[in-house]
Amino acid sequence: MKFLSERPNTLLFIPDNCPHGEQRTTHLCIAAHQDDVEIMAYAPIAECYDCGQKHFMAVTLTDGGGSPRTGRFACCTDEEMIRLRMREQQKAAELGRYCALAMMGHTSNAVKGGDPAVTEELAELLLQTRPQFLYTHNLADKHDTHVATALRTVEALRLIQSDYRPERVYMMEVWRGLDWLCEEDKALFDTSPRPQLAADLLDVFESQIEGGKSYRSAALGRRIANATFFESHRVDGGSSLSYGLDATDFVYSPQTPQEFIGQCIARFREDVLSRLERLSR
Numbered sequence: 001m002k003f004l005s006e007r008p009n010t011l012l013f014i015p016d017n018c019p020h021g022e023q024r025t026t027h028l029c030i031a032a033h034q035d036d037v038e039i040m041a042y043a044p045i046a047e048c049y050d051c052g053q054k055h056f057m058a059v060t061l062t063d064g065g066g067s068p069r070t071g072r073f074a075c076c077t078d079e080e081m082i083r084l085r086m087r088e089q090q091k092a093a094e095l096g097r098y099c100a101l102a103m104m105g106h107t108s109n110a111v112k113g114g115d116p117a118v119t120e121e122l123a124e125l126l127l128q129t130r131p132q133f134l135y136t137h138n139l140a141d142k143h144d145t146h147v148a149t150a151l152r153t154v155e156a157l158r159l160i161q162s163d164y165r166p167e168r169v170y171m172m173e174v175w176r177g178l179d180w181l182c183e184e185d186k187a188l189f190d191t192s193p194r195p196q197l198a199a200d201l202l203d204v205f206e207s208q209i210e211g212g213k214s215y216r217s218a219a220l221g222r223r224i225a226n227a228t229f230f231e232s233h234r235v236d237g238g239s240s241l242s243y244g245l246d247a248t249d250f251v252y253s254p255q256t257p258q259e260f261i262g263q264c265i266a267r268f269r270e271d272v273l274s275r276l277e278r279l280s281r
């Protein structure tokens with residue numbers, strides 16, 4: 001991927017050194033930052049982990065330079081922070097047996113500002129990797145860079161010809177869970193396999209944990225809560241669950257992002273209000 005060598009802080013990393021290893025990709029996650037992939041897409045990571053036919057690739061759009069830092073990382077410069085976060089993400093790729101990792105090294109402002117280069121590079125990456133399943137942030141996330149990443153991904157998907165598009169596109173949970181979605185809008189992802197791997201993948205991001213934020217407990221805890229509170233009378237299924245929103249039909253339609261997520265919110269609103277209506281005296 002040519003563009004990856006043309007800018008600083010970019011990297012295409014193939015953990016097993018397979019030539020053109022990224023072309024094996026079947027499951028692709030496009031995330032804003034280092035560690036977002038491991039929070040939102042553990043289910044496909046685990047699905048591909050030990051399967052010769054399925055291959056997981058991670059993409060991070062931003063360089064991680066502006067990330068918060070405390071403790072022993074408090075004195076790191078932006079440049080040092082970028083190097084550190086790149087190393088952590090590479091470690092996760094090795095640990096999770098990803099077929100490839102692309103770090104695209106954009107600034108958060110370029111992603112949020114809609115720099116056309118971001119969208120064009122994503123479209124190029126999608127054409128070169130041709131994933132069957134795609135995962136990105138959800139449009140109701142509360143982190144601007146996450147939502148902007150989802151928007152740039154949708155733009156890129158709409159640029160490429162239908163023959164080359166992924167079969168399914170899912171929007172996943174990071175800085176806002178999707179528990180609020182109506183049950184019929186939820187796509188369920190079983191995150192219960194290999195619990196040690198799930199924890200280890202979150203533990204590699206030391207620079208993020210140092211500030212006292214326990215992303216490991218938070219991410220693992222949310223998955224357990226999702227499974228427990230999914231349906232009051234359901235007892236079967238996984239003990240750990242991630243929620244996603246199937247955005248395939250939206251992505252390949254002329255619908256605006258506001259219309260798409262607005263309809264999900266309207267169904268949620270209707271669900272809450274109609275229950276109150278039914279139970280009020």
Ligand SMILES: [Zn+2]
Nearest residue numbers: 032033036146
């Ligand atoms: Zn993030």
